[in-house]
Amino acid sequence: MLHPLITSLSRLVLDGASLTEEQGLLLAGLDSEHTTELLFAANTITRAMGHRPFTCSITSAKSGTCSQDCTFCAQSGHYDTGSPTHPLLPLEELIERGLSMQKAGAKCYSLVTSGLRLSSAEIDRICHCAVELKSRTSLELSASLGLLSDDYADRLTRAGLTRYHHNLETARSHFPSICTTHDYDEDIGTIRLARKHGLRICSGGILGLGETWAQRVELASTLAGLSVDTVPLNFLCPIPGTPLQDSPLLSPHDALKSVALFRFMLPRASITIAGGRERVLGDYQSWLPLAGANGMMIGNYLTTQGRNLDADLRMLEQGRWI
Ligand code: SF4
Structure with a gap:
């Protein structure tokens, strides 16, 4: 039998209601003996909302030497991480990578660049790549290019981009401990701008940055308020050389419980694990x-290796509904 709180809140969600931050906190506060019940209920919500398995691939189109000081990031120019750096890749290579990801089974291809924002010439190259891939593949085209302007969003949309990725990384209340070189509201502004231009929004964060359970719920609630379409969740792997290099890894229990909480708070969004x-x-x-x-x-992924592609696809197909 499910804990009464899980039963009542999952019924609310299945009836179409959105949970408040306070209700999310009640779920987060449940004792670990109820975690498998929470996971079971989260799975029920996923099925009821009709979410289909979704695969997404990213390529590091430009890497390193970032002006920002995000304390988890291998690509920040503020830390000596030894992570590879390269300028924006040539057009032919960006296209080639997209073609090979389609062949490997990805449905969505995202070009990811380091840095706060791209130059106008760099945006042009991304647009050329999008035009080319749109004519040669059935991939959904996405990008994660830092902060947007109206002009950039307009050019990207006209080139065939349909999705924009911009993580909030963590809760607003925790953000000042994670990044001091730009403001949380600039990130929110870019999400709103992308949405205004008709792009689907992919925005999530990293768990394990020293945030509290309340801050995980706060991030989920902010994303729900922005009606994001997809929530990519990452788990911190501490990078040597960054201020978070000695952070403990999340336990499997906390990672899975966090995913379930995001499912309760964002029932209509796709939740993608990165x-x-x-x-x-x-x-x-x-x-x-x-x-x-x-x-x-x-x-x-961008600076870490993912696991075997076939194994991932098999897991999604076989382990979908337990
Ligand atoms: S997360 Fe993005 S903005 Fe922050 S340091 Fe890394 S590349 Fe730069």
Whole structure:
């Protein structure tokens, strides 16, 4: 039998209501003996909302030397991480990578660049790539290019981009401990701008940055308020050389419980699991669909290696509904 709180709140969600932050906090406060019940209910919500398995691939189109000081990031120019750096890749290579990701089974291809924002010439190259891939593949085209302007959003949309990725990373109340070089509201502004231009929004964060359970619920609530379409969740793998290099890994229990909380708070959004799942979850990765995730980032991530692509696809197909 499910805990009465899980029963009543999942009924509310299934009836179409949105949970308040206070209700999310009540779920977060449940004792760990009720976690499997929470996962079971999260899986029920995923099925009831009709979420289908979703695979997304990213490529690091431009890497490193970022002006921002995000304390978790291998690409920040503020820390000596030894992470590879390169300028924006040539057009032919960006296109080639998209073609090979389609062949590997990805449905969505996202070009990701380091830095606060791109130059106008760099946006042009991304647009050329989008035009080319749109004519040669059935990939949904996405990008994560930092802060947008009206002009950039307009050019990207006209080139065929349909989705924009911009993580909030963590809760507003925790953000000043994570980044001091730009403001949380600039990130929110970019999400709103992308939405205004008709782009679907992919925005989530990283768990394990020293945030509290209340701050995880706060982030989920902010994303719900922005009506994001997809929530990518990463688990911190501490990078040597960054201020968070000695942070403890999340336990599999906390990682799975967090995913379930996001599913309760964002029932209509796709929840995609990205970086850190291999290290944090190990053998428990196959529990992710049970916890409410319906998508996986496949292939390799930006500065860490992903696991075998075929294994990921198999897990999504077989472990979908337990
Ligand atoms: S997360 Fe993005 S903005 Fe922050 S340091 Fe890394 S590349 Fe720069």
